[in-house]
Amino acid sequence: MQEIDPSVYVHPSAQLYGKLSIGEGSSVWPNVVMRAEIQEIQIGRMSNIQDFVMIHTSYDGPTVVGDHCSITHHVTLHGCIVEDDCLIGIGATIMDGARIGAGSIVAGGTFIPEGKEYPPNSIIMGSPGKARVERDNRVANRLNALVYNRNAAGYAEGNHRAWAGQEFQDWMAATRARLKAEIETG
Numbered sequence: 001m002q003e004i005d006p007s008v009y010v011h012p013s014a015q016l017y018g019k020l021s022i023g024e025g026s027s028v029w030p031n032v033v034m035r036a037e038i039q040e041i042q043i044g045r046m047s048n049i050q051d052f053v054m055i056h057t058s059y060d061g062p063t064v065v066g067d068h069c070s071i072t073h074h075v076t077l078h079g080c081i082v083e084d085d086c087l088i089g090i091g092a093t094i095m096d097g098a099r100i101g102a103g104s105i106v107a108g109g110t111f112i113p114e115g116k117e118y119p120p121n122s123i124i125m126g127s128p129g130k131a132r133v134e135r136d137n138r139v140a141n142r143l144n145a146l147v148y149n150r151n152a153a154g155y156a157e158g159n160h161r162a163w164a165g166q167e168f169q170d171w172m173a174a175t176r177a178r179l180k181a182e183i184e185t186g
Helices: 138-156 166-185
Strands: 002-004 015-022 033-043 054-056 063-065 076-078 122-125 130-134
Touching (some): 054 063
Parallel strands (some): 002 015, 033 063
Antiparallel strands (some): 122 130
16 A cells, blocks of 8 residues: 655654655655555655654545655644645645645644645745745755755665765765756756
């Protein structure tokens, strides 16, 4: 019932139950819980599900996280859709039937109520969450996802300091420039 790409890093303390799929290059960090008793959970490619995240489904629909997303610490996702290239801030909650448009940022602590939909490139904050401004966040959001992919590779090898040093800073600068060029040229 679980389709987890062999390249995915899953921390030993993560608890994954029910029907779920996790795409290539993604990572699941300490103390994550994913439960899919009735619907399914789908995590795209190169996405990261960070420490203490809770993902559950609703009775009526799955929970879907797109490609190149960062679901940061202590987030709750419940029966919602997070499209590609999104960053969901620390402690945010997104409820049943909500949809976060591609390239968006949900600020830390934001509460997204049931059924609420936001257009692509939104910056959403508050309780209830309101789109405050629109801005193309794809480069920054995708870079964050790639940083977590690199960190997961380090953790898999026992290196818990993959973000330290000049080599990492050089990699970040080169990767940011490459992503900007790729996204601008389509």
